[in-house]
Amino acid sequence: MAKITAVSPLAPLAFPQLPVIDGVAFATIAAGVRYQGRTDVMLANLDAGSVVAGVFTRSATRAAPVLDCQEKIGTPSDAPAAILVNSGNANAFTGKNGIESVQAITAAVAQTCGVEQSRVFTSSTGVIGEPLAHDRITASLKDLRASLSPDGIADAARAIMTTDTFPKGATATVEILGKPVKIAGIAKGSGMIAPDMATMLVYIFSDAQIEQKALQKLLSDYTDTTFNCITVDSDTSTSDSLLMAATGRSGVDVTGNAAFNNALHDVMLDLAHQVVRDGEGATKFVEINVTGADNDADAKTHAMAIANSPLIKTAIAGEDPNWGRVVMAVGKSGAKADRDRLSIRFGDVQVAKDGWRSPDYSETDAAAHMKGEHIVIGVDLGLGTGTSTVWTCDLTHGYIDINADYRS
Amino acid sequence: MAKITAVSPLAPLAFPQLPVIDGVAFATIAAGVRYQGRTDVMLANLDAGSVVAGVFTRSATRAAPVLDCQEKIGTPSDAPAAILVNSGNANAFTGKNGIESVQAITAAVAQTCGVEQSRVFTSSTGVIGEPLAHDRITASLKDLRASLSPDGIADAARAIMTTDTFPKGATATVEILGKPVKIAGIAKGSGMIAPDMATMLVYIFSDAQIEQKALQKLLSDYTDTTFNCITVDSDTSTSDSLLMAATGRSGVDVTGNAAFNNALHDVMLDLAHQVVRDGEGATKFVEINVTGADNDADAKTHAMAIANSPLIKTAIAGEDPNWGRVVMAVGKSGAKADRDRLSIRFGDVQVAKDGWRSPDYSETDAAAHMKGEHIVIGVDLGLGTGTSTVWTCDLTHGYIDINADYRS
Numbered sequence A, B: 001m002a003k004i005t006a007v008s009p010l011a012p013l014a015f016p017q018l019p020v021i022d023g024v025a026f027a028t029i030a031a032g033v034r035y036q037g038r039t040d041v042m043l044a045n046l047d048a049g050s051v052v053a054g055v056f057t058r059s060a061t062r063a064a065p066v067l068d069c070q071e072k073i074g075t076p077s078d079a080p081a082a083i084l085v086n087s088g089n090a091n092a093f094t095g096k097n098g099i100e101s102v103q104a105i106t107a108a109v110a111q112t113c114g115v116e117q118s119r120v121f122t123s124s125t126g127v128i129g130e131p132l133a134h135d136r137i138t139a140s141l142k143d144l145r146a147s148l149s150p151d152g153i154a155d156a157a158r159a160i161m162t163t164d165t166f167p168k169g170a171t172a173t174v175e176i177l178g179k180p181v182k183i184a185g186i187a188k189g190s191g192m193i194a195p196d197m198a199t200m201l202v203y204i205f206s207d208a209q210i211e212q213k214a215l216q217k218l219l220s221d222y223t224d225t226t227f228n229c230i231t232v233d234s235d236t237s238t239s240d241s242l243l244m245a246a247t248g249r250s251g252v253d254v255t256g257n258a259a260f261n262n263a264l265h266d267v268m269l270d271l272a273h274q275v276v277r278d279g280e281g282a283t284k285f286v287e288i289n290v291t292g293a294d295n296d297a298d299a300k301t302h303a304m305a306i307a308n309s310p311l312i313k314t315a316i317a318g319e320d321p322n323w324g325r326v327v328m329a330v331g332k333s334g335a336k337a338d339r340d341r342l343s344i345r346f347g348d349v350q351v352a353k354d355g356w357r358s359p360d361y362s363e364t365d366a367a368a369h370m371k372g373e374h375i376v377i378g379v380d381l382g383l384g385t386g387t388s389t390v391w392t393c394d395l396t397h398g399y400i401d402i403n404a405d406y407r408s
Helices: A064-073 A095-113 A134-138 A141-146 A153-159 A212-225 A258-277 A296-307 A310-317 A323-332 A363-370 A397-403 B064-073 B095-113 B134-138 B141-146 B153-159 B212-225 B258-277 B296-307 B310-317 B323-332 B363-370 B397-403
Strands: A024-029 A041-046 A051-056 A081-089 A120-127 A168-176 A179-188 A201-206 A241-246 A285-293 A343-346 A349-353 A374-380 A386-393 B024-029 B041-046 B051-056 B081-089 B120-127 B168-176 B179-188 B201-206 B241-246 B285-293 B343-346 B349-353 B374-380 B386-393
Touching: A024 A141, A024 A153, A041 A095, A041 A141, A041 A153, A051 A064, A051 A212, A064 A095, A064 A120, A064 A241, A081 A095, A081 A153, A081 A201, A081 A241, A095 A120, A095 A134, A095 A141, A120 A241, A153 A168, A153 A179, A168 A258, A179 A258, A201 A258, A212 A241, A212 A258, A258 A285, A258 A386, A285 A296, A296 A323, A296 A374, A296 A386, A310 A323, A310 B397, A323 A343, A323 A349, A323 A374, A343 A363, A349 A363, A363 A374, A397 B310, A397 B397, B024 B141, B024 B153, B041 B095, B041 B141, B041 B153, B051 B064, B051 B212, B064 B095, B064 B120, B064 B241, B081 B095, B081 B153, B081 B201, B081 B241, B095 B120, B095 B134, B095 B141, B120 B241, B153 B168, B153 B179, B168 B258, B179 B258, B201 B258, B212 B241, B212 B258, B258 B285, B258 B386, B285 B296, B296 B323, B296 B374, B296 B386, B310 B323, B323 B343, B323 B349, B323 B374, B343 B363, B349 B363, B363 B374
Parallel strands: A081 A120, A201 A241, A285 A374, B081 B120, B201 B241, B285 B374
Antiparallel strands: A024 A041, A041 A081, A051 A241, A168 A179, A179 A201, A285 A386, A343 A349, A343 A374, B024 B041, B041 B081, B051 B241, B168 B179, B179 B201, B285 B386, B343 B349, B343 B374
């Protein structure tokens, strides 16, 4: 595991103050799964009345805990539940050992917490292909249970980190019919990749009252415009998981409430941006706005081709307004484009227009924009009304340092 | 333009001895298009009886000379012809200026060489989005014409280089009915990308006798298993072009001749491998063999997902047999895979089998293979008979150095 201890230059100034969510308690422990001298297991206990929704990686080689969660999410329930997450080992590509570990952990959590095994959701993140020492986790469960506290979410955000350089949290409170409804979320991830296949995990909690199916639909829809719109390096993990629990304790039914929906979307987008801001080796936060595409799907294809291009990501690292590379990425994406209608902006600077360098293009102005920390690339296809916005980071020597290091 | 003068550690020991191809003559000149102190234009003159076939980038933003060549290739002819290539400027994304430059150059070459304008093929490679100073090229044509020589192909290979660290050539001679048929090819490219969007260009010459349509089919078919099976960084250029001319001067009809076909395939593969060996920052030549896929298309999708994964390419740079990342790439590729049938080899070392680490896996042996210069990754899906082999290089600090430098 590469030792990259410095905090990302794009990190927020501080971890946000996350509110207590009535009906949820957290505990963390240093179980020694792989790391020494830090917490590596978190337990979240959900009281009766909670519904749980989830979105997971579409990888064909997804890990055992992911498959187990997917199955359980498919059977809505509001019985008491628990979420257990370990870092240090992904329990991915571990064959039948992987399934046995999930069985052992979920059975033990069920017994310790007094919930049904079908209501225990687990995630594992870290090294791939090594059996998970699940006995270290089950041996810690009594201590974990004893230390459950409604205030523990910030510690939980730290326990699930792998190569992250900062813990990630976001929150929102909306007032509905005079009552507050709270949302608090945590995430881990340094992009989709990390030295040992650590991956992106997100947990969001709310005291909202909402049916599981409605929550699931919200979560799936908003994932498309938040977590599915970020990329660090185009590599998709075997373990990406997003779980959301709504405890109902606010007593407010949020079904179809626009304010709640917007707040949830904002929390998800905030966490997604924090993952990009902790992208391996990142020094620039990059926003790509595509407009004028034939349709939204085409717009996203172009935006992702730009966001994943090593050539563009290195140019951004070098603060080079190399717009020719944007032309290249649009050309290769496979989505519809007409070279002679293409316009490109870097920040507010019109770089190219109608298929050639803009007549009033100033390389000095474009270069000034590239020196900033928040880079905005705007591309208009001039074809239709399709739009997409995605976020990424630059590709630097830091990325090579982190990923070319031999595992130890 | 980044100054990377050291020759790739993967370069061949020497440029090969290329035979004279009867019916073809070459000339080069330092026209000062962009570079100083080196040749930057090459002219190849093709005698009457020559047919010309070509394969081009599928980029939606392809350059003016590419569009012009594609149109001309569509009308078979064996009238005298000429190929003119400049380096330093790609004449891409230059709007109507681009078309005017192509018109000016092809008209001038036609007049100087006494060929029809419809038989003048041009390519341009280098910086994108800047008008091509085509008058510097047309002003050099008389001198070029005067220095045409059947021996000039090695000089031509140098004149078309941009950020290449070595000139690329390959040759084969086959004996058919007691007569030799010769093939000689040159290429430029440091992968699909370079600091200023320089791109891959290939020119192959033969004295074979063959109809244009038959030659075109051979060239298209073999491109699929050679040039379309290499990747340095997944970025596709706006100018990739492959032209082949057959002069017929050997007097040997090679139509349907397996020995000729194999020789042509070998020359194309050799040139393709040399482009990978000059991949920006490359220190390892990587071969990826996928077998047991549901079909060949799925096999290639998996192989390319592995070859383009920054995570795998950095692991190879770090000499890390990080097979978990191969599992990840197969999982994300989108092609059919069953985690529990997946087997992985690094060189001769069986790493994973049937969905888990192989029982007799030796990390020491795998690490020893990774220290070599030629890395072979074998993946068997265990599903069917689909196969694919692709070639790539590692991702190193050298790549960042070359591509994050500000253009000058």
